[in-house]
Amino acid sequence: MQQVTTYLPIFSAQARILVAACTQKIVNEYLFAQNHNLMWLIGDLNASLDRRLSAAHTGHQITERLSHQCAQLG
Known part of the structure; x- marks a missing residue:
């Protein structure tokens, strides 16, 4: 249980970065189109x-x- 709790904030931060990057890519592609x-x-x-x-x-x-x-x- 300790190990899951320790890695959860790291995963959460990485997940937020990944979601933000994917969202930005989608927005950029939409704007380009x-x-x-x-x-x-x-x-x-x-x-x-x-x-x-x-x-x-x-x-x-x-x-x-x-x-x-x-x-x-005339």
Whole structure:
């Protein structure tokens, strides 16, 4: 009984360290995954914005050409 009592605080401290380390690893992996997902989302949003800006620019160019052609007609 004396031996169990003697090692119990050591085991308890080691168990707390192990649980803390595992918990920290899980949290880090979760945050990494969230950060990775956020980076993908930002990349998708940037690509979408680029496409929309390109389409808007193209639309503006078409409008300018039509205005110029209409002005030439009369």
